Amino acid sequence: MRAKPSLMLLxxxxxxxxxxxxxxxSRLLGTGGVMQIEGASGGGLSPWGVLxxxxxxxxxxxxxxxxxxxVDDYHLVVSxxxxxxxxxxxxxxxxxxxALDTLGGHQAQDxxxxxxxxxxxxxxxxxxxxxxxxxxxxxxEGQALARVVGARDTQGNDIYLAGSKLFFDALAGRNLLVNTxxxxxxxxxxxxxxxxxxxxxxxxxxxxxxxxxxxNSDWVVGVEYRQKPDNLGFAGEDDWRDxxxxxxxxxxxxxxxxxxxxxxIAGLEQQRGGYLSLQLSL
Numbered sequence: 001m002r003a004k005p006s007l008m009l010l011x012x013x014x015x016x017x018x019x020x021x022x023x024x025x026s027r028l029l030g031t032g033g034v035m036q037i038e039g040a041s042g043g044g045l046s047p048w049g050v051l052x053x054x055x056x057x058x059x060x061x062x063x064x065x066x067x068x069x070x071v072d073d074y075h076l077v078v079s080x081x082x083x084x085x086x087x088x089x090x091x092x093x094x095x096x097x098x099a100l101d102t103l104g105g106h107q108a109q110d111x112x113x114x115x116x117x118x119x120x121x122x123x124x125x126x127x128x129x130x131x132x133x134x135x136x137x138x139x140x141e142g143q144a145l146a147r148v149v150g151a152r153d154t155q156g157n158d159i160y161l162a163g164s165k166l167f168f169d170a171l172a173g174r175n176l177l178v179n180t181x182x183x184x185x186x187x188x189x190x191x192x193x194x195x196x197x198x199x200x201x202x203x204x205x206x207x208x209x210x211x212x213x214x215x216n217s218d219w220v221v222g223v224e225y226r227q228k229p230d231n232l233g234f235a236g237e238d239d240w241r242d243x244x245x246x247x248x249x250x251x252x253x254x255x256x257x258x259x260x261x262x263x264x265i266a267g268l269e270q271q272r273g274g275y276l277s278l279q280l281s282l
Contacts, residue, residue, distance in 0.1 A: 038190070040113050046208035051131070067278075126165075135160075158184065255277070
């Protein structure tokens with residue numbers, strides 16, 4: 001039996017780490033963000049310019065993440081892994097499974113990601129750190145539903161440019177992390193309802209923003225906003241928002257909770273709720 005590509009990626013990452021004695025730990029706590037719902041480092045909703053974990057330019061590291069999000073008519077479970085190679089390249093994989101609690105059934109997709117740090121530093125450069133990333137998404141369950149609602153494809157690629165900057169002593173003596181992401185996409189509901197549709201089948205440039213305030217070295221509170229395309233005529237697609245708090249328990253463990261407002265999903269309005277996400281970094 002052939003191993004799944006996701007399993008091969010995980011085995012490759014673990015082999016790399018086991019063969020390299022210089023593990024992560026040099027970068028400051030919190031500067032790698034958390035694992036977002038598509039597997040990349042960032043906030044819960046959006047990838048950031050930083051790379052996963054705390055690896056510096058002579059270290060490697062791996063982050064494992066598990067997330068559950070519950071809104072009125074759906075719940076999403078995500079598991080993922082990301083490797084940081086010398087604070088230059090990030091490789092990631094995430095599996096998303098969306099349960100249609102009211103409509104019935106499931107949607108699932110695999111997401112393979114890569115992110116290249118182009119230039120800069122989140123702490124010490126006035127322009128922050130900038131990275132270019134790609135996420136290849138392919139549905140592995142629920143392709144028929146995506147076709148029925150009007151999607152043109154069941155796989156596609158998101159390309160994004162993300163910049164992050166930490167401002168020291170920015171607000172009441174506390175540090176402030178600001179991120180902006182520009183995403184080129186044609187994904188419906190992040191890809192869980194396919195790509196393109198009867199209302200549009202071309203790439204659009206979406207804006208995503210995140211702000212995080214460090215209350216101290218262990219706690220961060222913030223907000224996120226993610227603009228969405230609107231390709232399907234049967235139901236409008238709203239932008240996503242959240243209000244989050246992250247507890248950086250130590251260099252290896254973090255826990256993030258958030259209040260979500262995802263708007264309309266597949267014709268069901270006002271999808272609001274929360275999510276909880278656990279990350280383990282080596």
